[in-house]
Amino acid sequence: MQLQTGQNGEEFRCSAGEVVVYPSTCLHCVSPVTEGTRYACVGWIESYVKSAEDRALLFSLDAGARGLLAKHGRSDELDLMFQAYSNAVRRLSN
Incomplete structure (x- = not known):
């Protein structure tokens, strides 16, 4: 997975069982799966503090x-x- 954070991009390569949580304001793209299976869970977390x-x-x-x-x-x-x-x-x- 690649996340665009401000001017920089970051790449994440997770191990089995790991998760990446990021703000909905970040652009992202996923790389093709070359080994194993990718499972995705999409959800939202709302903060008590809006700003x-x-x-x-x-x-x-x-x-x-x-x-x-x-x-x-x-x-x-x-x-x-x-x-x-x-x-x-x-x-x-x-």
């Missing part, structure tokens, strides 16, 4: 806080960050 920009912001906030937690352990300041993240998710959810 891609808001989802990216929430992802960055969460990833940064989790990174700090792993590196330095729990703190009152990190608790505030996780609280802010949870409040932002509630506010930005549809």
